[in-house]
Amino acid sequence: MIKILFYILFAAMAQTAGAQVPATDFTAEDCMGNTHNLYSYLDSGNAVVICWVMPCSMCEGPAISANRVTAGFGQSLPGKVVYFVVDDYGNTPCNQMSTWLNTHDLTYAIALSDTSVSMLDYGPYGMPKTVVIGPDREVYFQANGAAADDSVAIRNAINQALGSSLSVITTGGPADLSLYPNPSSGESMLMFTLPDASYILAELYDQGGRKLQTIFSGNRPAGKQILAVHTSGLKTGSYLVRIKAGDSVWTARLLKD
Secondary structure (H helix, E strand, C coil): CHHHHHHHHHCCCCEEECCCCECCCCEEEECCCCEEEHHHHHHCCCEEEEEEECCCHHHHHHHHHHHHHHHHHHHHCCCCEEEEEEECCCCCCHHHHHHHHHHCCCCCEEEECCCCCCHHHHCCCCCCEEEEECCCCEEEEEEEHHHHCCHHHHHHHHHHHHHHHHCEECCCCCCCCEEECCCECCEEEEEEEECCCEEEEEEEEECCCCEEEEEEEEEECCEEEEEEEECCCCCCEEEEEEEEECCEEEEEEEEEC
16 A cells, blocks of 8 residues: 555656656566567667556556557557566566456567666656657656556657658668658659569558558569559648568658648
């Protein structure tokens, strides 16, 4: 009870957004026995979301919100956002942590119960606490208590954290992948070269990971490809084009005027 009252006392004290302080590195083993290093993820261009929980009922909302946002990015930018759910004092048994995650369907979360991952590195105690860290090792979102249950703020922080890394991301993709014009006012051309004939799936997503349209789905021959992306019905903002060609996935950012 003292522990709970202590957390509630500080829950409203720490709430910040935007790059504030550098992240503290950690190397910790998850509840499946896998080792994770924070800076390795960041240096690889990933955004990292960390949510500290007791775990208890008051932590459910923020943990679920962070999981929902991570799931969205898992569709539009696979592998670019890593999500850790961490025991507040690092002393909850892993079987209890795993049960809590499974009960609340936190399918994108990696469970950690390790004292090396400390919430005190990001302001005062306050439970739950959620932070978003960018590839530049800066903190883009930091909130305690009810303020941590903010899907929109977390999503915006991840977008800001990833920054220019969202412009064009290729995984074994063509060097000439481009969108023109960009920004788009009504229609843009998605252009790239296929080295071999392949089945292509090109889709348009918003920044929250919601699919808005299928640009193209079908077989294409090797060579230069030009696909039309219709943007007249889109609101002003930033969108993601995801192209899957065989086993390769490429992502490009598209701006709408």
